Amino acid sequence: MNASEIPSLESSFIEALKSLQAGEILTSRQAFESIVRDYPDCKEAWYHLGEICQKWGDFENAIDHYTHVLELDPAIQEVYNNLGVIATLQGLPDLASGYFFKALEINSEFAPAHLNLGQLFLPLGQYDLFAYHCLQALNIDASLERTYFQTGMNALLKGDFTQAEALFSVIVKYSGTLRVSALLKKTFCLQRLGRDSEALGCLDQAYELDPDGTIALMRAFYLPVVYRSEAELNQWRDQLTAKLETLEAEQANLSFRRLHEMDWYPFYLAYQGQNDLEIMQRLARLIQPHVPALSPLQEKRPREKNLRVGWVSRYFHTHSVAQCFLPVLNNFPKGTVHLLFQVPGSRQDLMPGRFQAAIAAVLPLSEVLAQAQEQIQAQELDILIYTDLGMEPFGFLLAQNRLAPLQYLLPGHPVTSGLKSLDGFISSRVLEGPDAQQHYQEPLVLLDHPLVNFPNQAQHPVIERAQTGLPAGRLYACPVTLFKLHPGFDKVFAALLAADPEAQILCFQDQSPEIAAILKTRWQELLGPDSERMHLLPWQSAERFQELLPHFDLVLDPFPFGLGTTAYLALQAEVPMVSWPGEFLRGRVVQALYQTLGIQTGLATSLEDYVTQALALAQNPELRQAWIQTLRQQKHLLFESSLGGQELAVFLQDAQARKLQQETV
Incomplete structure (x- = not known):
């Protein structure tokens, strides 16, 4: 091609940029390659x-092209920053930090290099350096505050509470618009890390910055993940009760603008082993006036023969709640319209x-409470079922209002909601004790059979003990x-x-190392040398x-x-269980299964009997x-049993018929 036939640099560059901006990656790459052939000194190309x-993951060529840029102009901060990003992705932190620092030598206020240095130091546990560079980036570019907040949320959702806490701490130090929100999220992380005093300090600081009723409520209901002793457990419960009394006295002066940020419902309360009815009723009375009010339900849809049933949960993925209750959908009459409403935070x-x-449809709900309520109301349901209330706050807030003519709660979290x-x-007669209604605000509906329809899963081939990594001795598992x-x-x-000198007790660590350390200390203090067999x-x-x-x-069975x-898994594997049935549903599952199977051995009547x-x-x-x-003679009574699901379907149909009759009258 003659020199006169070579397209001008300006026109070629503009066309290449247009292709790049239009997302035509291959075309733009070819165009820029043509430019550098004709104009090898064009550093921009x-x-x-x-x-x-770099975006394609072709790091070798990316490095080669960036090297050409630096040969033409060694003072381009963006190039060093991008080379640092590539080195980070290649697992070369020392090389990456060198590139980022070189970018900052050129321009000490280049925010992306500070941002990337912070992200580089975070997984390395160098939190002081991480915080320094993050704050530098924020002081240069305030819009990064939301980026850091979202990064913290991503780490939190992955269960990396240490990194999430570090990210939220930076936002707290920055003192920007998200400071209070960051304090609330930091509290959540600290709770999961067993740092309760620091967590309470964060809540106090948040309340000083914004004296919102939601923060006061979170402060009242804050509980540790595990306790160091029974005395400590009782002390926390007494504190909760006292703080509730204070909140009730001050309720008229409180606003609840941050209800959407309520990070936890009193989930850990259920594990204290006491009757939570009064506390849950008081919680409901505190919150209900501040939940967006809806207009009364109006019947718009012509009456149909088939039920329209809505199901609300965050746990429709492979989770114990879904395992327990989704299979009952098979037991409803053909034509029943089932709609699944996923609360915010649900897996897809x-x-x-x-x-x-x-299932007719799976409908994700809006993060805005009023809009989520309207989404459900718009479906003109006959019945709305909450599979669980108590494991996250959004469902509890939804359930404050009547969104369907009939609304019921299943025992996905086996505690009363306290809601009217x-x-x-x-529930089920085999799961509840004689005075069970005293534990519930809701009228107790007792089916003859449990709702759970657990599949009779094929058992895995038994592997050799030596392959398991389990300790030698007699194994008592508390999974x-x-x-x-x-x-x-x-x-x-x-x-x-x-x-039993051969006893080895197996527990399983699903919490942070810090929470596990609290338990280990508790066991060491109680058990002494025997704690080595825990x-x-x-x-x-x-x-x-x-x-x-x-x-x-x-x-x-604890x-x-x-x-x-x-x-159910233990029964499938034919491993005996011992249980001491308690007063509340949450401690009566094994006895219900044994009752169904006709098994008496393993049901204790006291602590001493349990051990014996x-x-x-x-x-x-x-x-x-x-x-x-x-067990083998009676297994068929338990697995693949649809009796509870059939009872539920009949009960709901009858309840709907009674409701229609009342409306007619």
Whole structure:
């Protein structure tokens, strides 16, 4: 091509940029490559080629193109920053930091380099350097505050509370518009890290900055993840009650502008093992006046023969709540319209199962409470069912209003909501004690059978004990999340370890190392040298746990909050369990399963009886074999049973018929 035929640099560059801005990556790359062939001194073209290759993950060519830029002009801060990003992605932190610092030598107020240096130091645990560079970036570019906040939220949702706390701490120090919100999120992280005093300090600081009723409520309901002793547990409960009284006295002067930021419902309250009805009623009375009011329900849809049923939860993915309740959709009459409402924060993947064919739609709800309520009302449901209330705050706020003619609560979190807006708490006679209504604000609906329709899953081939990594000895497993381990249950551990020199007790760590350390200290103080036979194993995947189950000599059902779906897994693996049924539903699941199966061995009537039966089942092969034989004869009564689901469908149809009759009258 003659020189006269070479397109002008300006026109070629403009066309290449247009292609790049239009997202035509291949076309723009070819255009810039043509430019550098014709105009090899065009550093801008080399730079854009480097950016394109970097975005494609073609780091080798990206580095080559950026090197050409620096040969033409060694003082371009963006190039050093991009080379630092590539080095970070390649796992070369020392090289990356060198590039970022070079960019800052050129321009000490280049915010992206400070931002990237901070992000580089964060996973390395160099929190002082992380905070310094983050604050530098924020002081240069205030818009980064929201970027840091979202990065903190991402870390929090992944369960990386240490990194999330560091990110929110930077925003708190920056003192920008998100300072109070960052303090609330930092509190959440500190709670999960077992740093309760610091967490309460954050709430106090947030309240000083914004004396909002929501923050005062969060301060009142703050509870540790685990307790150091029963005395500490009771002290926290007394503090909660006292703070509630103060809030009730000051209610007229409180506003609740930050209800949407309420980071926790009193989830950990249920694990204290006491009757929570009065506390939950008081919580409901405090919040209800501040929830957006809706106009009364008006019937617009012509009456149909088929029910329209809405289901509300955050846990429709593969989760114990979904495992327990989604299969009951199969038990409704054909034509029933089932709508699943996902509260904010839900995972988008739906638990697989045959029931999916019964679902008419899955509807994500708005993060704005009033809009979410309107979304549900717009569906003109006959019945609205909350599978759980108590594990996150949004559902609790939704349930304050009547969004359907009939509203019910299932025991996904087996505690009363304290709300008057619900028409019933649906449970089972085999799950509840004789005075159960005294534990619920909602009218108690007792089915004859549990709702759970647990599949009879194929068992994994039994692997050799040597492959499991389990300790030698007799294995007593307590496979629950750590916050279920009430200090009072430690007496069982102590008695078993004292009575059985071969006993090894297995628990599973699903919380932060800091929370685990609190438990280990508690056990060391109580058990002394025997604490060496207490094992905190890593939390296991579902598949791996089922491989380990057959090697357990016994599963311990903790009290006062016992096993749930894990009890079904233990029965499938034919591993005996010992349980001391409590007063509340949350501690009566194993006894309900045993009652269904006709099993008596393993149901204790006292702490001493619990220990005696545990030792007998773990040590006596004949007793264990008799237990297994009874289980095998009756297993069909428990697994793949749709009786509870059928009862629920009939009950809801009857309730709808009664409602229509009342309206007609």
